[in-house]
Amino acid sequence: MATLAAGALTLADWAKRIDPDGRVPVVAELLSQSNEILEDAVFQEGNLPTGHRVTIRTGLPAVYWRSLNQGVPSSKSTTVQVDESVGMLEAYARVDKDLAELNGNLGQFRLSEDTAFLEAMNQTQASTMIYGNPASDARQYLGLAPRYGSISGAGNAQNILDAGGLSTNNTSIWLVLWGENTVFCTFPKASKAGLLHEDMGALTVYDTAGNPYQAYQTHYQWKNGLVVKDWRYVVRICNINTANLVANTAAADLIALMSRALDRIPNFGMGRGAFYMNRTVYSILRLQALSKSNYAMSVEKGLNQFGSPQSWMSFEGVPLRRVDQLLNTEARVV
Numbered sequence: 001m002a003t004l005a006a007g008a009l010t011l012a013d014w015a016k017r018i019d020p021d022g023r024v025p026v027v028a029e030l031l032s033q034s035n036e037i038l039e040d041a042v043f044q045e046g047n048l049p050t051g052h053r054v055t056i057r058t059g060l061p062a063v064y065w066r067s068l069n070q071g072v073p074s075s076k077s078t079t080v081q082v083d084e085s086v087g088m089l090e091a092y093a094r095v096d097k098d099l100a101e102l103n104g105n106l107g108q109f110r111l112s113e114d115t116a117f118l119e120a121m122n123q124t125q126a127s128t129m130i131y132g133n134p135a136s137d138a139r140q141y142l143g144l145a146p147r148y149g150s151i152s153g154a155g156n157a158q159n160i161l162d163a164g165g166l167s168t169n170n171t172s173i174w175l176v177l178w179g180e181n182t183v184f185c186t187f188p189k190a191s192k193a194g195l196l197h198e199d200m201g202a203l204t205v206y207d208t209a210g211n212p213y214q215a216y217q218t219h220y221q222w223k224n225g226l227v228v229k230d231w232r233y234v235v236r237i238c239n240i241n242t243a244n245l246v247a248n249t250a251a252a253d254l255i256a257l258m259s260r261a262l263d264r265i266p267n268f269g270m271g272r273g274a275f276y277m278n279r280t281v282y283s284i285l286r287l288q289a290l291s292k293s294n295y296a297m298s299v300e301k302g303l304n305q306f307g308s309p310q311s312w313m314s315f316e317g318v319p320l321r322r323v324d325q326l327l328n329t330e331a332r333v334v
Contacts, residue, residue, distance in 0.1 A: 035126035036321035040176075040274050042184040043193045046225070051086040051141075052186040054229050055079050085134070086188050086225035087141040089124060093117045097202050097214040106216075114197075114218055121195055121220055127325040129185075129226055130174075141225040144174060145330075148236040152334055156231045159264050160333065163252035165241030170330040171278055173237040173254070175261045175318070179271025182233035186225045195222040233270065235261040238333040245284045254285045258315055274319045278326040285320070286313070 046052035059078035066072050093114050100109050132143030151157050163170075176183055187193050200217040207213065228234060237257045244251045258275065265273065277285070313320045 035122060035323050035325055037129060037176075037274075037276050037323050038122065038126055040178055040272065040319075040321065041129070042178040042180065042271070044180055044184045044186055044227070045191075045193070046084075046086065046186040046189050048083065049189050050083075051188065051225050052084045052227050053081055054084065054227060055081050056229065084186060084225050084227045085141050086186060086223050087128065087132070087139055089121060089128075089222045089224070091117050091121060091220045093218040093220070094205055094215045097216055100216050110216055110218070117218070117220055118195070121222055123325060125195075125222060125224060126323060128224075130323070130325060131327075132226070143226060144176075144228075144234060144236070145172070147228055147231070148234065148238075149333060159232060159235045161235065161237045161257055161260055161264075162333070163237055163240040163257055165239035165244070165252070166332055167241065167243075168329060168331050169241060169243050170238065170332060171240050171242050171281060171326055171328050172330060173240065173258065173261070173281060174276040174326075175235040175237075175258075175265065175273060176276065177233040177265055177268065177271045177273040179233070182230050182271045183226075183228050186227050187223050191223055195220065197221075232264070232266050235264045236333075237261055238330070240281065242280055242328040245280065251284070251288075254281065254288055255315075258285075262316060262318065274321050275315060276321050276323045276326065278324060278328065279322055280328060281326075282313075282320065282322050 044052070056079060057077055058080050061077045062073070062075040064072040093110075095110055095113050100106055102109075128140055128143055130143050131145045132140040133146045134140055134142055135146070148154075148156060148160050151160050151162060154160070178184060198219040198221075200219055202214055203217050204212050205215045205217065237254075240252050240254070241250075245254075261275075
């Protein structure tokens with residue numbers, strides 16, 4: 001796959017550009033433990049205080065064959081500007097001061113509680129990246145599923161492949177090509193990327209009855225949005241009936257569908273691509289590949305974005321990533 005341009009930064013890259021108080025690196029490492037879409041996503045600073053404005057070409061100029069001594073009409077392309085919003089995901093971790101100090105290891109005790117908050121932020125962000133919809137919750141940013149949520153009459157219908165599931169026990173496979181001119185995550189102008197945390201120390205807080213007590217408090221915040229600058233660089237394989245997959249009865253041919261998805265991407269040189277699926281699909285896909293005895297799938301080895309060795313399965317050279325937040329209960333896309 002292509003190497004991303006210097007301006008296309010992952011979350012780990014942004015983690016290296018920290019303040020003297022060094023709040024980001026530990027958190028960035030923890031984010032790579034699950035929901036691998038967060039590991040791949042490219043991050044770009046927004047050009048607005050509330051998100052990012054992109055200019056999308058919607059029409060090409062007219063061109064003409066010319067005869068000698070004859071002019072041609074003037075023409076121009078057409079464009080439209082779209083503002084992509086950013087959502088603010090926040091949480092506060094509070095631990096009673098006396099309880100935290102009871103075991104004599106304050107740091108470890110607080111970390112055991114804070115890790116749960118990190119995982120909750122992680123899972124919520126991954127879920128929103130797929131299913132976020134301001135129409136149902138105005139505080140969220142727009143995820144992938146609402147953008148590719150209709151086949152009939154949709155302008156991006158050619159990039160939505162129907163696997164044939166008719167019920168509400170469906171799931172999807174996503175092919176995304178991350179890049180600064182294709183698909184990327186954004187954060188507000190002049191702010192920080194990724195999950196930030198602030199150790200606020202011991203504070204006076206109040207219980208539900210309004211009575212004060214001392215507690216250690218940590219504040220977590222993650223400002224994030226999703227920009228699909230060019231819709232041709234995302235492909236959704238939808239309506240994958242998971243019950244049929246597991247039972248191997250009238251199951252969707254995942255390998256054929258993924259092969260078709262690859263052909264929908266105009267130019268793989270524009271960024272870094274990956275397939276995203278949940279564990280159910282990941283497992284069945286491997287079984288289907290074994291039964292077909294083909295060489296489309298392989299195991300790749302290399303370094304992840306943090307410089308650590310890792311192995312992953314790939315399809316025609318495109319990595320396969322597991323995202324636990326991809327549901328098995330999606331309604332049929334029509």
